[in-house]
Amino acid sequence: MTKAPDFAALKKDFPILHTERNGRPLVFLDSAASSQRPTQVLDAMDWMYNHAYANVHRGVYGLAEAATNAYESARLKVARFIGSPDSSEVIFTKNATEALNLVARSWGGANLGDGDAIVLTTMEHHANIVPWQMMAAERGFEIRWIPLGENGQLDLTDLDVLLDGAKMLSVTSMSNVLGTITPLDRLISAAHAAGAKVCIDACQSVPHMRTRVDEMGADFVAFSGHKMLGPTGIGVLWGRHELLEEMPPFLGGGGMISNVTTEGFMPDAVPSKFEAGTPPIVEAVGLGAAIDYLEAIGMDHIRQHEIELTSYALRTLSERLGQAITIHGLSEPAQRGGVMSITLDGVHAHDVSQVLDGYAVAVRPGHHCAKPLMRELGVNATARASFYLYNDTSDVDVLADALIEAHRFFAT
Amino acid sequence: MTDLEDLYREIILDHYRSPRNSGELETPPAHRAEGFNPLCGDEIVVYLLVADDGTIADIKIGGQGCSISQSSASMMSAAVKGKTVAQVRDLMKSFKGLMSIAADGAELAEPSPSEIRELGDLAALRGVVKFPTRIKCATLSWNTLDQALAELDA
Numbered sequence: 001m002t003k004a005p006d007f008a009a010l011k012k013d014f015p016i017l018h019t020e021r022n023g024r025p026l027v028f029l030d031s032a033a034s035s036q037r038p039t040q041v042l043d044a045m046d047w048m049y050n051h052a053y054a055n056v057h058r059g060v061y062g063l064a065e066a067a068t069n070a071y072e073s074a075r076l077k078v079a080r081f082i083g084s085p086d087s088s089e090v091i092f093t094k095n096a097t098e099a100l101n102l103v104a105r106s107w108g109g110a111n112l113g114d115g116d117a118i119v120l121t122t123m124e125h126h127a128n129i130v131p132w133q134m135m136a137a138e139r140g141f142e143i144r145w146i147p148l149g150e151n152g153q154l155d156l157t158d159l160d161v162l163l164d165g166a167k168m169l170s171v172t173s174m175s176n177v178l179g180t181i182t183p184l185d186r187l188i189s190a191a192h193a194a195g196a197k198v199c200i201d202a203c204q205s206v207p208h209m210r211t212r213v214d215e216m217g218a219d220f221v222a223f224s225g226h227k228m229l230g231p232t233g234i235g236v237l238w239g240r241h242e243l244l245e246e247m248p249p250f251l252g253g254g255g256m257i258s259n260v261t262t263e264g265f266m267p268d269a270v271p272s273k274f275e276a277g278t279p280p281i282v283e284a285v286g287l288g289a290a291i292d293y294l295e296a297i298g299m300d301h302i303r304q305h306e307i308e309l310t311s312y313a314l315r316t317l318s319e320r321l322g323q324a325i326t327i328h329g330l331s332e333p334a335q336r337g338g339v340m341s342i343t344l345d346g347v348h349a350h351d352v353s354q355v356l357d358g359y360a361v362a363v364r365p366g367h368h369c370a371k372p373l374m375r376e377l378g379v380n381a382t383a384r385a386s387f388y389l390y391n392d393t394s395d396v397d398v399l400a401d402a403l404i405e406a407h408r409f410f411a412t
Numbered sequence: 413m414t415d416l417e418d419l420y421r422e423i424i425l426d427h428y429r430s431p432r433n434s435g436e437l438e439t440p441p442a443h444r445a446e447g448f449n450p451l452c453g454d455e456i457v458v459y460l461l462v463a464d465d466g467t468i469a470d471i472k473i474g475g476q477g478c479s480i481s482q483s484s485a486s487m488m489s490a491a492v493k494g495k496t497v498a499q500v501r502d503l504m505k506s507f508k509g510l511m512s513i514a515a516d517g518a519e520l521a522e523p524s525p526s527e528i529r530e531l532g533d534l535a536a537l538r539g540v541v542k543f544p545t546r547i548k549c550a551t552l553s554w555n556t557l558d559q560a561l562a563e564l565d566a
Contacts, residue, residue: 348482349452350477350480350549351478351480354543355416358415358416365452366452380476381452381453381454
């Protein structure tokens with residue numbers, strides 16, 4: 001591992017973190033919803049619009065070629081970043097939600113019908129539930145659920161029974177509510193042994209820890225750009241080449257065909273087959289710049305920083321709030337990401353977040369687009385604080401101060 | 413008064429801590445309607461019993477939610493009990509006016525002083541308007557009551 005960077009110095013790259021809300025410096029603890037982005041990303045996008053912008057894969061003029069090269073370089077960067085040996089396995093989408101819809105609609109449309117079954121977990125984000133439910137309503141296949149077990153981890157007792165005869169396991173790599181890192185090795189090998197394909201919702205893990213699709217063994221991996229310092233409007237679906245080859249197109253239009261006649265169309269090769277219409281060109285370049293930024297720091301250093309910060313937060317919040325606070329999920333920082341769902345005794349999450357906003361502390365209240373999980377936890381809302389490379393222990397201290405204030409305000 | 417104190421007036425916290433009319437009614441004869449706030453997961457269940465003379469004979473509130481949604485539901489239940497359905501609809505209009513929500517196609521009108529008087533405790537919720545994301549919390553119970561009333565007509 002290279003030398004650890006000075007994390008405190010990174011904050012200067014994020015202008016928004018130097019702004020004020022309600023007369024206090026912003027404490028941004030909502031990166032699990034969407035991260036902030038450094039000037040390097042904004043500058044790369046600005047530069048492209050000002051110096052190298054044209055539509056891609058169309059014009060033969062030099063500017064169009066420069067734009068195409070920039071867009072395709074971003075694809076190469078993503079492929080290298082996640083350990084894909086073949087950049088045509090990287091498909092740019094609008095976001096991770098679209099990537100998961102692509103798998104459900106295109107792969108599911110070709111492979112799932114009446115009498116089939118797929119397996120999900122109750123820990124999933126709605127983005128990895130609803131697309132499958134929409135397909136199931138059309139096709140009549142069964143959805144089986146891996147339940148939540150003790151302490152915020154999945155209950156794998158009946159894993160082999162659930163997978164028996166199933167064609168797909170679609171599962172999160174890290175819970176967006178609890179931060180639980182799921183046991184992908186075990187899940188993927190069990191699914192493959194049962195003859196099922198595996199799709200990973202890697203939205204919460206790709207921004208925070210090293211991802212190697214070549215070692216992971218999954219068949220599809222989806223994630224979004226805006227959670228990893230990149231812009232909104234771009235996501236990624238990585239898929240095994242041979243599966244992508246067999247799948248029908250997702251959206252139809254320009255850019256995804258090799259020929260069109262009045263009788264019909266021939267789809268283009270992957271990845272173009274899945275990129276109908278003008279793609280998010282400048283967003284892809286922004287994502288490439290975000291990857292450069294993350295790689296310069298080193299994903300292992302980022303992970304280490306977040307383990308230390310999570311550890312500090314678990315300790316500090318427990319010590320300072322005692323019985324008043326419940327922190328859901330695993331208590332071992334190395335087994336979880338920097339995502340922390342909190343309930344404060346006698347104070348609804350919405351009210352917690354409102355008081356915290358008065359202290360310029362940004363956390364997310366609610367069900368976090370994971371209602372089945374909330375139901376299993378037996379709560380209808382939590383306040384979620386999530387960390388990224390630009391957060392430090394002083395942010396946790398302000399969070400603790402504000403939580404104490406929220407508790408005092410409502411509990412007295 | 414700070415915005416936060418304005419939002420969380422004592423009367424609101426009182427209704428939150430000691431909600432009025434919480435519970436269930438037998439259906440039928442009562443009507444039941446469920447409302448959800450899809451953003452935060454709050455749920456309100458309204459049980460409504462209308463007497464033969466068209467007045468609200470009883471109302472009970474179930475579900476769970478934040479201080480604003482719970483206190484608004486509690487205040488609403490106290491305010492509508494004994495009123496006629498027509499009076500309840502007028503009150504609903506005044507409350508939505510307080511929340512800066514106009515009926516479909518209507519001009520947005522600030523509630524008049526007499527309407528504010530009619531709103532009673534409910535007027536304490538006017539601080540919510542400064543926090544636009546919370547307006548949905550305050551109106552959840554009213555929208556659920558609206559559903560229950562629509563069921564009466566059906």
